[in-house]
Amino acid sequence: MPLLTVDNLCVGYHTRKGFIKSVEGVSFSLNKGKSLGFVGESGCGKTTIGMALMRLLPDNALITQGRGMFDGRNLLEISKEEMRKIRWKRIAMIFQAAMNALNPVQRVGEQIIEAIVAHDPDISMASATRQVEKLFDLVGITAGRMRDFPHNYSGGMKQRAVIAMALACNPDLIIADEPTTALDVIVQSQILNAIKKLQKELDIGLIFISHDIAVVADVCDTINIMYAGQMVETGRREEVFTAPMHPYTKNLLASYLTLDGKKALPMPYSGDTANLIYPPQGCRFCDRCPVSNPACSHTQPEWIKISATHKVRCSQC
Amino acid sequence: MKKQTPVILEFEHILKIFRVRTSFLKGDSKEVIALNNVSFKIFKGEIFGLVGESGSGKTTIGRLIAKLENPDKGRLIFEGEDIATIKRKMHKAFRRKVQMIFQDPYQSLNPYLSIYDTLCEPLIIHNIGNKMIRRDKVHLAMKSVGLTPPEDFLHRYPYQLSGGQRQRVAIARAMILEPAFVVADEPTSMLDAPISIQIFNILARFSQKLDATFLFITHSLAAARYLCDRIAVIYKGELVEMGPSENIIQNPRHPYTQALIKAHPKFRY
Numbered sequence: 001m002p003l004l005t006v007d008n009l010c011v012g013y014h015t016r017k018g019f020i021k022s023v024e025g026v027s028f029s030l031n032k033g034k035s036l037g038f039v040g041e042s043g044c045g046k047t048t049i050g051m052a053l054m055r056l057l058p059d060n061a062l063i064t065q066g067r068g069m070f071d072g073r074n075l076l077e078i079s080k081e082e083m084r085k086i087r088w089k090r091i092a093m094i095f096q097a098a099m100n101a102l103n104p105v106q107r108v109g110e111q112i113i114e115a116i117v118a119h120d121p122d123i124s125m126a127s128a129t130r131q132v133e134k135l136f137d138l139v140g141i142t143a144g145r146m147r148d149f150p151h152n153y154s155g156g157m158k159q160r161a162v163i164a165m166a167l168a169c170n171p172d173l174i175i176a177d178e179p180t181t182a183l184d185v186i187v188q189s190q191i192l193n194a195i196k197k198l199q200k201e202l203d204i205g206l207i208f209i210s211h212d213i214a215v216v217a218d219v220c221d222t223i224n225i226m227y228a229g230q231m232v233e234t235g236r237r238e239e240v241f242t243a244p245m246h247p248y249t250k251n252l253l254a255s256y257l258t259l260d261g262k263k264a265l266p267m268p269y270s271g272d273t274a275n276l277i278y279p280p281q282g283c284r285f286c287d288r289c290p291v292s293n294p295a296c297s298h299t300q301p302e303w304i305k306i307s308a309t310h311k312v313r314c315s316q317c
Numbered sequence: 318m319k320k321q322t323p324v325i326l327e328f329e330h331i332l333k334i335f336r337v338r339t340s341f342l343k344g345d346s347k348e349v350i351a352l353n354n355v356s357f358k359i360f361k362g363e364i365f366g367l368v369g370e371s372g373s374g375k376t377t378i379g380r381l382i383a384k385l386e387n388p389d390k391g392r393l394i395f396e397g398e399d400i401a402t403i404k405r406k407m408h409k410a411f412r413r414k415v416q417m418i419f420q421d422p423y424q425s426l427n428p429y430l431s432i433y434d435t436l437c438e439p440l441i442i443h444n445i446g447n448k449m450i451r452r453d454k455v456h457l458a459m460k461s462v463g464l465t466p467p468e469d470f471l472h473r474y475p476y477q478l479s480g481g482q483r484q485r486v487a488i489a490r491a492m493i494l495e496p497a498f499v500v501a502d503e504p505t506s507m508l509d510a511p512i513s514i515q516i517f518n519i520l521a522r523f524s525q526k527l528d529a530t531f532l533f534i535t536h537s538l539a540a541a542r543y544l545c546d547r548i549a550v551i552y553k554g555e556l557v558e559m560g561p562s563e564n565i566i567q568n569p570r571h572p573y574t575q576a577l578i579k580a581h582p583k584f585r586y
Contacts, residue, residue, distance in 0.1 A: 041509040042480070155371070184370035184536060189580035211509050214582035241584075255510040257539035259566055259581050 002029040003173055003205045004053075009066035009076075011045070011052050018277035019062075022048045024229045026066075032172065035199060035206040037216035037237075039252070040226030043276075046209045047096075050175045052076065053207075054093050055083045070173070089119045092166035096178035102150040102158060109136075109146025112165050119169045135164040138201075139194055156187035160194065167198065173205040180215060192218055213256055217241055222309075225249050228274040228284040235310030245304075245312035247289045283315070291316050325361040325498060325530050326382065330354050331391035333377055333554075351377045353554040355391075361497075364524050364531040366545030366562060368538050368577070374554040375534045379500040382532065383417045384408070395498070413443050416491040420503035422483035426475040432459075432486055433471040439494050458489040462519050481512035485519065492523055499523075502534045517544050538577055542566050550574045 011023040023045040030036050038046040051057050053068050053075055068075040070091070075083070087093075095101060103111055112135065113128045120128075133143045139160040150158055159179065166174055176195065180188040196219055199206050210216050216223060216237075223240045225233040225248065233246040244250045274284040282297040283289070289296065293316070301315045333352040338345070352374045359365045369375040380386045381393055384400060392399050395415065403411055419425040426435055436455045440446060446454065459467035462485040475483055484504060491499055501520060505513035521544060524531055535541050541548050542562050549559040550573065558571040569575045 041511065185538075185582075186370065186576055186580040189582070192582075212582070213510075214584040217584055218582050251511060255514050256584055257510075257537070257543055258584060259539050259542060259578060 003032045003034075003070070004207075005029040005067075005069040006049075006053070007067045007069070009049065009052060009068065010064045011048050011057070011066075012062055012064055013058075014060045014062065015277075020276045021279055022061075022229050022276060023052070024279075026226075026231050028224055028231070028234065030173070030205050030207065032205055033199075033203040034222065035208060035220040036222045036224065037220030038207065038209045038224050038226055039211065039213050039216050041211055043228075044226040045229040046226050047177050050093065050177050050207065050209055054087060054091065054175065055080070056093070088115065088166075088171065089169045090171055091173045091175065092169070092171040094162055094166050094174065094176040094179045096181055098159065098162040098179070102161065104150050107147050107149055108153065108161050112161070112168055115165050116168045131168070132164070135167055136161075138167065138198060139164045140190070154187075155183055156190060159183060159187075159191055163191070163194065163198070167202070167204075170202070171204065173207070174199075175207045175209070177209040178211070179208075181210070181212070188215070195219060213241075213252060225252065228279070229276055230284060231313065232285065233310075233312045233314075235306070239307065239310040243306075243310075245306060245310075245317045246285075246314050247291055247316070248285050249312075289316075322361045324358045325396060326359040326532075327392075327394040328355050328357050328378070328381075329392040329394065330356055331381065331388045331393065333374075333381065333386065334389050350554050352381075352388075355551075355554070355556055357549055357556060357559060359530060359532065361530055362524070362528045363546045364521070364533055364544055366541030366548040367532060367534045367551060368536065368541050368548055369551035370536055372553075373551045375551050376502055378551070379417065379502045379532065379534050382498070382500050383415055384411065385417075409443065413494050414497040416494060416496040416499050418484075418487050418491045418499065418501040418504050420506055422480050422487055422507065423475075425487050426483055426490075428475050430474075431471065432473055432475075432478075435475075435486060436471075436490055436493055439490060443494060445494075454493060458493045461492065461523070462486070462489045463515070464489070481508050481515065484508060484516055488516070488519060488523075492527070492529075495527060496529060498530045498532070500532045500534065503536065504533075505540065506536065513540070520544065538566065538581060550577070 007027050009023055009026040013020045013022055026049060028036065038049065040046050052063055063076050066076060102108065109132055112132045116128045116131055117123060132146060136143055136146065141157060141160055153161065180191050183191060192215060208216055208219050220237060223235065223237050224231050225246065227248045233240060233249045240249065244253055274280060280286060280297060282299050283301050286292045286296045296315060301313050303311050303313050304317050305311045331352050332354060335349045335351050336346045337349050367375050367378060377386065381388055387401065433455060436458055437451050440451045440454060456467045459470065464470045464482065464485055505516050508516065520531060523529060533541060533544055545562050547560060548562045548565045550557050550571065552573045558565060558574045565574065569578055
């Protein structure tokens with residue numbers, strides 16, 4: 001039985017210009033101990049998916065459809081009180097540039113202890129402190145740094161502290177949204193290794209959201225490619241990256257700059273992302289697609305199965 | 318690689334120190350050596366990459382060139398002249414030749430100016446042309462960065478454009494004066510990969526067409542590899558390695574360069 005099953009999730013935002021259909025018909029499932037990556041450009045809806053599951057969407061957002069089944073309950077429908085009990089204890093989230101979320105006037109160790117005690121009021125201070133020491137050890141921060149303030153930490157250390165906080169209550173699932181974007185490449189490499197190690201050791205389910213395909217390829221078993229609010233391709237990482245099917249996936253891969261391989265600037269594709277207030281009747285990638293035909297603009301593409309695990313949503317594949 | 322022509326810019330033993338307040342009440346401060354004895358040359362017409370992580374001093378180098386900061390020691394020579402000795406009344410002429418493209422397209426454009434006014438502003442400041450000529454130049458600039466048809470964009474304000482579009486306006490604004498030297502400080506680090514590629518292509522085209530010299534500041538060795546003729550690697554205020562980009566990538570000598578390459582996510586597919 002999967003840890004999390006999301007079925008036909010649709011989320012939008014009310015704005016002055018209209019209702020932005022930010023996530024449309026997204027379905028996926030995640031098993032315990034496995035990792036799933038969401039890749040796509042800014043505005044594709046990947047962050048909205050994470051926030052919807054955590055019920056942390058802003059006031060102008062609306063979940064118009066869908067279910068998110070976790071432990072027999074629909075996360076999208078349970079009460080705020082029930083969600084508060086699940087949040088952090090069963091599902092934790094690491095936000096982008098989360099290091100800025102650390103309280104600057106409180107010692108880092110105390111902040112994590114606070115998180116532990118909030119979800120386990122009967123725990124003793126000594127136990128909680130020991131737990132934080134263990135967590136710091138897990139993420140590679142020396143225990144002595146517990147008494148420091150966030151400004152004494154480097155960017156990488158702060159992010160690791162945030163990861164420790166996410167792990168504090170032994171969650172079953174972690175949603176990490178661009179956890180390494182604000183970090184330098186050497187620190188990023190350390191953080192990704194820490195996340196992979198922890199995920200395996202603690203058998204935690206991981207949803208990893210990023211615009212950087214290399215980072216996602218490094219961490220996740222399964223990849224979901226997002227474009228303009230819709231999932232356009234999904235499969236095991238080997239399948240999606242060695243045999244990409246969707247024209248957008250191919251373009252995304254071609255845009256990735258490597259240190260090896262041919263040295264030539266990849267050809268960019270033209271245009272900007274689709275209008276999500278009045279999305280096209282047909283495929284949302286149609287305008288920028290190099291292989292589209294007239295039918296693509298008025299018929300929604302169906303899912304085509306490539307293998308048991310790999311499928312693509314495109315009428316030209 | 319471009320033929321080596323005259324040196325357009327030279328850093329000679331540059332030292333730059335920043336004083337940082339360490340205590341709010343006591344007025345204590347400490348010194349941070351942002352650049353320590355930095356020396357290098359950039360040749361006319363090349364795209365020179367400066368790669369380093371945050372805090373390495375790379376942005377400070379860009380700011381020194383644009384005369385937004387002054388060095389504490391050493392000389393910065395542009396077109397044969399020490400820029401510290403440029404007389405006040407010649408500052409404007411200097412600024413026309415040396416332009417900067419900043420990292421954050423959400424902050425570098427004046428939100429109160431339409432795109433048309435944004436692009437006209439440098440022309441007006443430098444007394445270039447009349448209304449008609451300026452209008453033509455603005456249209457040409459928009460086309461050169463792929464914001465076509467210009468009429469669709471010129472009346473808009475920055476908030477109505479995407480990050481990639483804004484950055485293209487920032488580039489158009491920098492290039493409209495046909496500068497001799499452009500400092501591009503992390504021009505794509507806030508943009509997604511496919512949009513970044515569009516921006517790189519625009520910069521590469523400008524370099525070829527206008528024979529302008531570019532200093533491309535980035536934390537991404539991979540981006541520098543694609544765009545630049547030569548790369549310098551900077552670490553904690555010191556240049557640790559410099560050479561033709563492919564050499565640096567294939568044959569890194571300095572341990573820091575090697576660490577950067579090792580840490581770069583390997584896309585094995």
